[in-house]
Amino acid sequence: MKKMTQTLIGSVLATAGLLAATSAMAGKTLDQIKQRGQIVCGVNTGLAGFSAADSSGNWSGLDVDHCRALAAAVLSDATKVKYVPLTAQQRFTALQSGEVDVLSRNTTNTLNRDGSLGLHFIGANYYDGQGFMVPKGKITSAKQLKGATVCVQSGTTTEKNLTDFSRANKLNLKPVVFEKVEAATGAYFSGRCQAYTTDASGLASVRAKEAKDPAAHLILPDLISKEPLGPMVRRGDDEWFAINKWVLAGLIEAEEYGITQANVDQMKTSDNPQVGRLLGATEDLGKHLGLDKEWLARAIKTTGNYGEMFERNVGPKTSINLPRGLNNQWNKGGLMYAAPLR
Amino acid sequence: MSHFSMIEARPLPGKKSRSISWRSREGRSVIYQIVAILSALALVALLVRNTLTNMRLRGIQSGYDFLFQPFGFDISETVIEYAHNSSYFVAFAIGMLNTLKVAVIGIVLATVLGVLVGVGRFSANFLVRKICYAYVEFFRNVPVYLQLLIWYLVFTEMLPDLDQAWQAGHFFLSKNGVSFPWPVWQLGQTLALIGVVLGLVFAMVYRRMARAHFDRTGHTRPVWAVSLAVTLALAVLGWLVGGAPNEWDLPKKGDFQIEDGGAFSPEFMALLCGLVFYTASFIAEVVRSGIASVSLGQHEASASLGLSKSQSMRLVVLPQALRVIIPPLTSQYLNLTKNSSLAVAIGYPELVSIANTTLNQTGRAIEALSIVMLVYLTLSLLTSALMNWFNASAAIQER
Numbered sequence A: 001m002k003k004m005t006q007t008l009i010g011s012v013l014a015t016a017g018l019l020a021a022t023s024a025m026a027g028k029t030l031d032q033i034k035q036r037g038q039i040v041c042g043v044n045t046g047l048a049g050f051s052a053a054d055s056s057g058n059w060s061g062l063d064v065d066h067c068r069a070l071a072a073a074v075l076s077d078a079t080k081v082k083y084v085p086l087t088a089q090q091r092f093t094a095l096q097s098g099e100v101d102v103l104s105r106n107t108t109n110t111l112n113r114d115g116s117l118g119l120h121f122i123g124a125n126y127y128d129g130q131g132f133m134v135p136k137g138k139i140t141s142a143k144q145l146k147g148a149t150v151c152v153q154s155g156t157t158t159e160k161n162l163t164d165f166s167r168a169n170k171l172n173l174k175p176v177v178f179e180k181v182e183a184a185t186g187a188y189f190s191g192r193c194q195a196y197t198t199d200a201s202g203l204a205s206v207r208a209k210e211a212k213d214p215a216a217h218l219i220l221p222d223l224i225s226k227e228p229l230g231p232m233v234r235r236g237d238d239e240w241f242a243i244n245k246w247v248l249a250g251l252i253e254a255e256e257y258g259i260t261q262a263n264v265d266q267m268k269t270s271d272n273p274q275v276g277r278l279l280g281a282t283e284d285l286g287k288h289l290g291l292d293k294e295w296l297a298r299a300i301k302t303t304g305n306y307g308e309m310f311e312r313n314v315g316p317k318t319s320i321n322l323p324r325g326l327n328n329q330w331n332k333g334g335l336m337y338a339a340p341l342r
Numbered sequence B: 001m002s003h004f005s006m007i008e009a010r011p012l013p014g015k016k017s018r019s020i021s022w023r024s025r026e027g028r029s030v031i032y033q034i035v036a037i038l039s040a041l042a043l044v045a046l047l048v049r050n051t052l053t054n055m056r057l058r059g060i061q062s063g064y065d066f067l068f069q070p071f072g073f074d075i076s077e078t079v080i081e082y083a084h085n086s087s088y089f090v091a092f093a094i095g096m097l098n099t100l101k102v103a104v105i106g107i108v109l110a111t112v113l114g115v116l117v118g119v120g121r122f123s124a125n126f127l128v129r130k131i132c133y134a135y136v137e138f139f140r141n142v143p144v145y146l147q148l149l150i151w152y153l154v155f156t157e158m159l160p161d162l163d164q165a166w167q168a169g170h171f172f173l174s175k176n177g178v179s180f181p182w183p184v185w186q187l188g189q190t191l192a193l194i195g196v197v198l199g200l201v202f203a204m205v206y207r208r209m210a211r212a213h214f215d216r217t218g219h220t221r222p223v224w225a226v227s228l229a230v231t232l233a234l235a236v237l238g239w240l241v242g243g244a245p246n247e248w249d250l251p252k253k254g255d256f257q258i259e260d261g262g263a264f265s266p267e268f269m270a271l272l273c274g275l276v277f278y279t280a281s282f283i284a285e286v287v288r289s290g291i292a293s294v295s296l297g298q299h300e301a302s303a304s305l306g307l308s309k310s311q312s313m314r315l316v317v318l319p320q321a322l323r324v325i326i327p328p329l330t331s332q333y334l335n336l337t338k339n340s341s342l343a344v345a346i347g348y349p350e351l352v353s354i355a356n357t358t359l360n361q362t363g364r365a366i367e368a369l370s371i372v373m374l375v376y377l378t379l380s381l382l383t384s385a386l387m388n389w390f391n392a393s394a395a396i397q398e399r
Helices: A001-023 A029-036 A062-073 A091-096 A111-116 A157-168 A182-187 A199-212 A238-256 A275-278 A297-302 A307-312 B027-058 B088-119 B125-139 B144-158 B187-216 B223-241 B266-292 B297-304 B307-346 B353-361 B364-394
Strands: A037-043 A083-087 A103-107 A119-121 A126-128 A130-136 A148-155 A174-178 A196-199 A217-219 A225-233 B166-168 B171-174 B179-180 B262-263
Touching: A029 A062, A029 B364, A037 A062, A037 A091, A062 A083, A062 A103, A062 A238, A062 A297, A062 A307, A062 B223, A083 A297, A091 A103, A091 A119, A091 A225, A103 A126, A111 A119, A111 A130, A111 B307, A111 B353, A126 A182, A126 A199, A130 A157, A130 A199, A148 A157, A157 A174, A157 A196, A157 B353, A174 A182, A174 B307, A182 A199, A196 A199, A199 A217, A238 A275, A238 A297, A238 A307, A297 B223, B088 B125, B088 B307, B088 B353, B088 B364, B125 B266, B144 B266, B179 B266, B187 B223, B262 B266, B266 B307, B297 B307, B307 B353, B307 B364, B353 B364
Parallel strands: A037 A083, A037 A103, A148 A174, A148 A196
Antiparallel strands: A103 A225, A119 A225, A126 A225, A130 A196, A130 A217, B166 B171, B171 B179, B179 B262
8 A cells, every 4th residue: 555655646746747847948049058158069970071070089070160160159169069979860859859059960951851840051051962972983974873772871861862863864773771871881882782872072071081992982973963051950049040140151251351260360450341340340240149249250260261161171182172163152153152241 | 178077167256345435445546546547648648748839839840641742762672562652651561561571581580490499408419509509698698789780791791792693593692682583473373372371271170170080089190291282282273273374583684783583682681680590599598498497207207108309399398398488489579570670770671761761851750750669569469469379379278
């Protein structure tokens, strides 16, 4: 009898406890971040050039730089970031549930994702397209892959593009779908699949870092999709959305006006009125975002402008060796076009 | 079976009047249980409501409507027909059938291997005994996930590329898997299958008649031989009536894979090997403990009747051991089925793999996972029900 009473009291208490616990809802992200003194940033588990940790646990890459620039702008310290490595499958749930403040993890902007996940894309930090990698020798175009087995990672737009491409060209491709990118590339390199498919940037990264002999693998010229990759935040916090959006735009515009990591301090005295505005020397743009005057200047000092980020992480001088291509400035033939910061 | 001893049914205990009151012990216990159930229900309702509210507030869409939209991507191996415009529903069905395929074949093979190894641990031969012991210790103590990865590595690294595929007649073995001729399904095959089913029904009836005959006269009849002969004869008859079709779908080498014919992919083979070798080690232990539970006297008694060692094992010891073996065996079957979900690591398109893709294409995480849970629950309950029925038939029959 005593035991039964204990059970009863226990279950009632548990119910009451849950009632109390669930009443809390996410507050303003910026306030939480300031209180915590840290931005929690969801990144890729390991994609060289975009987000990868070195042997001592330091993260770097184009996607990681967004987190660092944010931390510099918001907390005045680029190191105040907690990186949460996420697989393709975990990423949206992690952001939805509030486990991370921002998802900066080479994620393609699509209507479906923008409309149904309760998330917002803040803009593209890399314009990409899906491609194929094959062992050198047999073929030179993706259209010749008739009947081939293709290794692919699940939980990406890649899977669906592959099928669309296969059907449109009557190729009868056979996808072998793996949960982890390491397993998918492993199966490709072992010869199980005749091709490996993902975004062209991902192919370059995998070939540079994981192939025993990078020269033995060919990235086919065909791109079968548009993949605008960029960071995401939760819906319902317009202030945090705006900060993310304008940090990205600010770094792109900094390149347009020639503000670099090296010259950002001298540029504050520039005669160009737009440069003065950007760096908070004349106008205070930061107050519209709930930040101080120097927010963008600090971000540029941390990561450099967009062009510098690109060159340092994935550009031709790195082992990833990606051409600037679509990711050049709008006035140099690319798609990088930031709405004016004024 | 010829005569029953009549035992009077025991009279039912008289119905006690049950009043729901704090005073009686039963009354309090009923009230406590009602309160406990109600608070549990309230807890579940609260969780569901809270989840739905949170999802709505965050603009996350929910519902099962996506099930009837087109799936939109290919699945590399399917048991049933899969068209380019098939719905998510069909995709889930394919995932479930792929799970079932590996589970059913896996359970049969693991049982055979497990029983052999389990019995082998009682072998008089030193080497057989030790090999069986080593087998159990090795496969039981290495995580099954790791074993799957190792098998997959073996199949993808060790087998030859497609260009150098090993070929024997119409059989191929390469990184593409194993390919073999497969009959083109026609009326004859369907009729042959019906013949097999009829043969099995006959076998059951005949076995019962033979048992009755044995009880009456003490003479045995050759049950196995007759059943097998009749089943085979009926199958052949069905095949002949159906026009004796003899068309084969032969595999042939294409540019990038062995096309047509029947095939097992490396993913399927790796998963099957991993599950079978792992689960068999547990089944062997179950069988060993079952046999060990039969007292030594039974061995001695059967030996004194003049039964050989294998006869004594088959006719006296194993039937008694079954009572101890079946319940834990059920758990092993359930484990094997559920462990098949680890196949997402090696690219076999079973239920969880399909659900993962769905989850990522539609963002309906809760819905996709609820379907997975429902399917596994159903499979588990079905397996349990079947094994419980088997257990009841193997239980001691008190006369």
